Amino acid sequence: MSKPEQAITAWSQLVIDSVAPLQAAVARPSVTMDDATRNDLNALFVANDRLVALLTSDAPHKQHDAMNIIGAIKGYAEMLLDESDGLHKALAKPLAAIVSATTTPANSIEPPDIGLKATTSVTTVQSRTGKHCEPGVILAVDDMAENRELVSRQLGKLGHTVITAESGEEALELLDTQGVDVVLLDLMMPGIGGAEVLTHMKENEHLRSIPVIMISGRQDMDQIVACIQAGADDYLLKPFNPVLLQARIAAGIERKRWLDREERYRDQLERSERFIRATFGRYLSDDIVNDILERPEGLELGGDLREVTIMMSDIRGFTTLSEHLPPQRVVQLLNRYLGRMTDIILDYRGTIDEFLGDAVLAVFGAPRSDKDDTERAVQCAIAMQRAMDEINTQNMADELPELRMAIALNTGTVVAGNIGSERRAKYGFVGHAMNVTSRIEDKAEPGSILISESTLEKLSGSYRVGDRQEISAKGLEENVVVYTIGEQH
Numbered sequence: 001m002s003k004p005e006q007a008i009t010a011w012s013q014l015v016i017d018s019v020a021p022l023q024a025a026v027a028r029p030s031v032t033m034d035d036a037t038r039n040d041l042n043a044l045f046v047a048n049d050r051l052v053a054l055l056t057s058d059a060p061h062k063q064h065d066a067m068n069i070i071g072a073i074k075g076y077a078e079m080l081l082d083e084s085d086g087l088h089k090a091l092a093k094p095l096a097a098i099v100s101a102t103t104t105p106a107n108s109i110e111p112p113d114i115g116l117k118a119t120t121s122v123t124t125v126q127s128r129t130g131k132h133c134e135p136g137v138i139l140a141v142d143d144m145a146e147n148r149e150l151v152s153r154q155l156g157k158l159g160h161t162v163i164t165a166e167s168g169e170e171a172l173e174l175l176d177t178q179g180v181d182v183v184l185l186d187l188m189m190p191g192i193g194g195a196e197v198l199t200h201m202k203e204n205e206h207l208r209s210i211p212v213i214m215i216s217g218r219q220d221m222d223q224i225v226a227c228i229q230a231g232a233d234d235y236l237l238k239p240f241n242p243v244l245l246q247a248r249i250a251a252g253i254e255r256k257r258w259l260d261r262e263e264r265y266r267d268q269l270e271r272s273e274r275f276i277r278a279t280f281g282r283y284l285s286d287d288i289v290n291d292i293l294e295r296p297e298g299l300e301l302g303g304d305l306r307e308v309t310i311m312m313s314d315i316r317g318f319t320t321l322s323e324h325l326p327p328q329r330v331v332q333l334l335n336r337y338l339g340r341m342t343d344i345i346l347d348y349r350g351t352i353d354e355f356l357g358d359a360v361l362a363v364f365g366a367p368r369s370d371k372d373d374t375e376r377a378v379q380c381a382i383a384m385q386r387a388m389d390e391i392n393t394q395n396m397a398d399e400l401p402e403l404r405m406a407i408a409l410n411t412g413t414v415v416a417g418n419i420g421s422e423r424r425a426k427y428g429f430v431g432h433a434m435n436v437t438s439r440i441e442d443k444a445e446p447g448s449i450l451i452s453e454s455t456l457e458k459l460s461g462s463y464r465v466g467d468r469q470e471i472s473a474k475g476l477e478e479n480v481v482v483y484t485i486g487e488q489h
Helices: 005-028 035-055 061-080 089-103 120-128 143-155 168-177 195-205 220-228 242-280 286-294 316-324 327-347 373-397 433-441
Strands: 137-141 161-165 182-186 212-217 236-237 302-315 351-356 359-364 405-420 423-432 449-452 464-465 467-472 480-487
Touching: 005 035, 005 061, 005 089, 005 480, 035 061, 035 143, 061 089, 061 143, 137 143, 137 168, 143 242, 161 168, 161 195, 168 182, 168 195, 182 195, 182 242, 195 212, 195 220, 212 220, 212 242, 220 236, 236 242, 302 316, 302 327, 302 373, 302 433, 316 327, 316 467, 327 351, 327 359, 351 423, 359 373, 373 405, 373 449, 373 480, 405 433, 433 467, 433 480
Parallel strands: 137 161, 137 182, 182 212, 212 236, 405 449
Antiparallel strands: 302 359, 302 405, 351 359, 405 423, 449 480, 464 480, 467 480
């Protein structure tokens, strides 16, 4: 037998010997008691009988089981002293002796845990911890019924709600359905042990924030370190004292409250960000919103030079159409058209700069730039013209006029960035290339796509390209070479 085992055996015998005077006192005819006291005394004696039987057995976890039983005996003795209003005076002295015996092991062997003196009661816990502990929901997991009952009663006196589980399996089921602030988890249990429950909790994103206090009768430093490394917040050795338990519970609840507040704050931030993205996403492209939200300098005024492909489109004859329709029908017509065009442009990762009535100004290549910006711009324009058949079919069903759109594309260098003032600004584009695109769009025929030579030079795909044309326009010193373009048949 090892030295620790010898010490536990000697301590167990000391505890057994300390219970005998209490049994003798209870047997006296002059000693009276109420039913609650009698039930607690019977539970103490049953635990003592189990300790006697354990000493003569070959149980595999004898040291752990002995510590469990000693803890139960101590707990009932402390509970009886704490509720001593109706306690017969003949029982007080032997009960105090039991508390003393369960606190200090035999032969001066260092106790596995710092115990309380016999005069300590559960009602002194809050004064010992120095502050009132906020009540919480505690899950106590232990395969011994006595331990579950004692923890429930001790913590219940302090205002906590205690849920108990007799196995790791039951604990995991409760954790899936109950809101818990702290878990008291016995390490050694049949079936799923405490270490496995701990691992499951820390691997579950919904459970990992719950503080876990491991409880064991084994004073094994390697085991303690392993539990802490696995995510346990604390470790108590049996038999633990109520002051120390309450201090750990108080710390765990406070930590859980902070984590809950942090989680709520994070949820609020995420909801706010989703709202900002959803709201501003209706006025700006996703890339611009991301740039503003993710970079501190995203709102600073200024810009940089970018080579982009610019798209301008509008509905030919829209002014005349709108003059012959009621305002509500004009809005219906326009929203259907702009809604479909917006979806297509965003699908091709274009940045919508603005809507000017029925006109759309979009850019490919800013704020995010890719090698295929021009290619995507042309493919986007083709998809937009193709979508006009669908839009006009819907217009016809609603007795709205047919629409015809012209599109211009031009590739060149612009200044892209935040333009305006500190009070009002927008992400926009400035440069000669913007003016050139506008002049090309003026010359585009309804149902066509007209591109500049600089755009054609950037393309590598197969398209149907029309004859070379030169256009002159007001404000441009030189003629601009343009081509019609469409998808290859």
